[in-house]
Amino acid sequence: xxxxxxxxxxxxxxxxxxxxxxxxxxxxxxxxxxxxxxxxxxxxxxxxxxxxxxxxxxxxxxxxxxxxxxxxxxxxxxxxxxxxxxxxxxxxxxxxxxxxxxxxxxxxxxxxxxxxxxxxxxxxxxxxxxxxxxxxxxxxxxxxxxxxxxxxxxxxxxxxxxxxxxxxxxxxxxxxxxxxxxxxxxxxxxxxxxxxxxxxxxxxxxxxxxxxxxxxxxxxxxxxxxxxxxxxxxxxxxxxxxxxxxxxxxxxxxxxxxxxxxxxxxxxxxxxxxxxxxxxxxxxxxxxxxxxxxxxxxxxxxxxxxxxxxxxxxxxxxxxxxxxxxxxxxxxxxxxxxxxxxxxxxxxxxxxxxxxxxxxxx
Amino acid sequence: xxxxxxxxxxxxxxxxxxxxxxxxxxxxxxxxxxxxxxxxxxxxxxxxxxxxxxxxxxxxxxxxxxxxxxxxxxxxxxxxxxxxxxxxxxxxxxxxxxxxxxxxxxxxxxxxxxxxxxxxxxxxxxxxxxxxxxxxxxxxxxxxxxxxxxxxxxxxxxxxxxxxxxxxxxxxxxxxxxxxxxxxxxxxxxxxxxxxxxxxxxxxxxxxxxxxxxxxxxxxxxxxxxxxxxxxxxxxxxxxxxxxxxxxxxxxxxxxxxxxxxxxxxxxxxxxxxxxxxxxxxxxxxxxxxxxxxxxxxxxxxxxxxxxxxxxxxxxxxxxxxxxxxxxxxxxxxxxxxxxxxxxxxxxxxxxxxxxxxxxxxxxxxxxxxxxxxxxxxxxxxxxxxxxxxxxxxxxxxxxxxxxxxxxxxxxxxxx
Numbered sequence: 001x002x003x004x005x006x007x008x009x010x011x012x013x014x015x016x017x018x019x020x021x022x023x024x025x026x027x028x029x030x031x032x033x034x035x036x037x038x039x040x041x042x043x044x045x046x047x048x049x050x051x052x053x054x055x056x057x058x059x060x061x062x063x064x065x066x067x068x069x070x071x072x073x074x075x076x077x078x079x080x081x082x083x084x085x086x087x088x089x090x091x092x093x094x095x096x097x098x099x100x101x102x103x104x105x106x107x108x109x110x111x112x113x114x115x116x117x118x119x120x121x122x123x124x125x126x127x128x129x130x131x132x133x134x135x136x137x138x139x140x141x142x143x144x145x146x147x148x149x150x151x152x153x154x155x156x157x158x159x160x161x162x163x164x165x166x167x168x169x170x171x172x173x174x175x176x177x178x179x180x181x182x183x184x185x186x187x188x189x190x191x192x193x194x195x196x197x198x199x200x201x202x203x204x205x206x207x208x209x210x211x212x213x214x215x216x217x218x219x220x221x222x223x224x225x226x227x228x229x230x231x232x233x234x235x236x237x238x239x240x241x242x243x244x245x246x247x248x249x250x251x252x253x254x255x256x257x258x259x260x261x262x263x264x265x266x267x268x269x270x271x272x273x274x275x276x277x278x279x280x281x282x283x284x285x286x287x288x289x290x291x292x293x294x295x296x297x298x299x300x301x302x303x304x305x306x307x308x309x310x311x312x313x314x315x316x317x318x319x320x321x322x323x324x325x326x327x328x329x330x331x332x333x334x335x336x337x338x339x340x341x342x343x344x345x346x347x348x349x350x351x352x353x354x355x356x357x358x359x360x361x362x
Numbered sequence: 363x364x365x366x367x368x369x370x371x372x373x374x375x376x377x378x379x380x381x382x383x384x385x386x387x388x389x390x391x392x393x394x395x396x397x398x399x400x401x402x403x404x405x406x407x408x409x410x411x412x413x414x415x416x417x418x419x420x421x422x423x424x425x426x427x428x429x430x431x432x433x434x435x436x437x438x439x440x441x442x443x444x445x446x447x448x449x450x451x452x453x454x455x456x457x458x459x460x461x462x463x464x465x466x467x468x469x470x471x472x473x474x475x476x477x478x479x480x481x482x483x484x485x486x487x488x489x490x491x492x493x494x495x496x497x498x499x500x501x502x503x504x505x506x507x508x509x510x511x512x513x514x515x516x517x518x519x520x521x522x523x524x525x526x527x528x529x530x531x532x533x534x535x536x537x538x539x540x541x542x543x544x545x546x547x548x549x550x551x552x553x554x555x556x557x558x559x560x561x562x563x564x565x566x567x568x569x570x571x572x573x574x575x576x577x578x579x580x581x582x583x584x585x586x587x588x589x590x591x592x593x594x595x596x597x598x599x600x601x602x603x604x605x606x607x608x609x610x611x612x613x614x615x616x617x618x619x620x621x622x623x624x625x626x627x628x629x630x631x632x633x634x635x636x637x638x639x640x641x642x643x644x645x646x647x648x649x650x651x652x653x654x655x656x657x658x659x660x661x662x663x664x665x666x667x668x669x670x671x672x673x674x675x676x677x678x679x680x681x682x683x684x685x686x687x688x689x690x691x692x693x694x695x696x697x698x699x700x701x702x703x704x705x706x707x708x709x710x711x712x713x714x715x716x717x718x719x720x721x722x723x724x725x726x727x728x729x730x731x732x733x734x735x736x737x738x739x740x741x742x743x744x745x746x747x748x749x750x751x752x753x754x755x756x757x758x759x760x761x762x763x764x765x766x767x768x769x770x771x772x773x774x775x776x777x778x
Contacts, residue, residue, distance in 0.1 A: 256475035261468035322439035
């Protein structure tokens with residue numbers, strides 16, 4: 001990640017496909033993991049409990065977004081199948097888990113995989129058109145799925161729990177201890193985010209991941225070399241929806257409520273924005289995209305709050321900040337994509353490559 | 363490229379540092395968190411609603427604050443997105459907000475549990491869930507204005523009055539936006555249909571609600587409704603007005619819930635001439651002739667400015683004033699109980715909310731009476747009717763069928 005890699009030569013396929021490209025990478029990952037595990041403690045001691053809660057809450061939102069972005073990237077980035085119905089799968093996961101948690105009093109370690117599996121099942125059904133159609137046509141088919149899922153949840157009291165279409169869920173408990181504060185929930189979310197990252201990294205370097213990439217690059221060629229398109233396309237939909245379902249469940253436990261209005265079409269678009277900005281077909285890209293899309297509005301607002309008062313009155317600022325946020329957000333997305341169409345992941349690689357030989361470029 | 367990135371991170375880091383510094387600089391100020399949507403799905407409301415919040419605070423502060431303490435209303439726009447609403451809530455909490463003006467039904471539901479855990483009262487006038495009127499079940503959530511259930515009851519009462527005091531055998535159509543908020547009043551309407559003996563038929567308008575020719579034609583030509591109760595949002599109220607006008611149905615036989623009741627809806631439908639007779643439901647006063655408006659105009663005049671342009675949209679602007687005024691009163695009650703210089707917490711302000719009674723702002727506010735049991739404050743509404751292109755007062759503050767609503771709140775409490 002941050003290291004120079006000269007002097008290492010890989011002589012076997014196993015080494016080439018290893019999870020850690022270099023021995024030192026293990027240490028980097030370990031350091032990062034320690035940092036993340038210690039994050040709430042660090043922020044608390046540095047900033048005090050009140051501020052730590054706030055900053056950790058932002059990280060929490062990012063962690064949830066990371067899981068969703070990874071899932072969508074498996075489908076869109078790796079397999080090349082467009083989905084703009086991903087928020088629909090999230091709501092499937094959310095309502096499955098909420099119903100199980102409320103009606104059968106099941107703990108999160110059962111409802112979470114159940115939510116994911118239910119979303120995966122629905123995902124397979126929605127994925128069936130992908131066997132015949134591609135590109136924009138598939139996008140419309142998944143859009144239809146989003147709307148159908150919304151409608152069904154909205155009109156089935158057995159699923160939605162009444163006309164309000166929201167189900168209150170108790171906080172997750174670990175060994176009988178309910179996780180309530182942002183810093184407690186952080187560990188809950190971090191665990192699943194790390195699991196999702198490791199899972200995706202392993203998936204994409206496996207046989208399945210390579211089959212996905214082959215389908216994305218040229219599906220006819222992939223079929224000729226013996227990849228079962230039927231199976232792998234549906235697998236991609238299933239895995240991707242599983243992630244989406246888990247994202248929905250995480251949201252549900254994080255907020256304490258399953259509500260279909262959290263998973264409207266705008267949410268689908270937000271996640272698509274994440275992976276496009278971050279970089280299609282890359283794990284790091286999904287993470288960077290999730291960080292970027294979640295953080296940018298917050299950073300813009302904080303900046304405007306502190307420097308805007310030099311130019312405007314507070315009343316004007318209240319009007320300007322929201323508009324500026326949208327404007328700058330849109331502008332930055334365009335700028336980033338023009339500068340580097342392959343997203344933040346590529347940008348990061350460029351920076352890394354530059355420093356790899358620094359200060360001896362050329 | 364690296365330079366760009368470096369600059370971006372530098373400014374981000376600076377912003378973070380400064381914001382933490384800013385939080386420490388508060389003296390005796392009291393912070394009230396304001397969630398707002400000036401750019402998202404409901405921005406047509408937010409751009410008038412939120413300035414109302416701030417102008418009211420400005421008047422209070424210009425008069426020396428509440429019990430001598432200045433108020434800082436800290437607004438965060440969440441674009442009507444839930445993750446950003448959660449972030450804004452945590453930010454308000456960090457800044458030490460003693461109460462929060464929520465905005466949006468999904469946000470209210472997403473934050474309901476957090477509010478109770480952190481002991482910070484939040485208010486959801488005219489949105490959120492009707493069941494949250496139960497103060498015992500949702501101790502830190504205050505609808506403060508009529509919920510959709512109360513609005514439904516009031517609409518039926520108004521219909522009854524308009525149809526000569528008897529609803530037996532009458533046909534009432536309920537035209538609603540097909541989302542959870544639109545469906546929420548259904549159980550109340552069904553109950554009242556049985557109680558009053560009228561026939562109720564429902565007509566759902568699917569999102570985005572700009573196409574309802576079929577439903578309106580159904581109501582006016584096939585069903586031939588005696589009265590229409592409309593519960594629509596966003597662009598759809600103006601579309602409904604146009605469609606009723608087109609089919610020749612008298613708009614005086616239509617009553618709209620609170621989110622289809624603004625000047626903007628009437629203008630978008632083609633102005634007062636088209637909407638003549640249209641009945642609107644209000645949880646705050648309409649018009650800009652209340653004493654508070656003069657105070658705001660005075661304040662702007664002192665700064666050498668004309669009255670704020672948002673004031674022209676009186677329905678939403680006044681709701682903004684109302685929303686903030688409830689918080690100011692709660693803080694005032696808390697300071698009275700704790701002493702003017704005491705440090706007050708969210709729990710104190712919650713008790714302050716539960717003592718609100720007899721604050722009217724010269725008629726802009728309903729005769730609100732919030733108690734530990736009833737966080738809705740009675741569920742009062744007023745009807746304003748379009749006459750000669752202007753919203754004119756049709757009824758005084760009233761509420762209807764409180765016993766039916768109470769029954770439903772209790773039933774909902776038992777369900778979970």
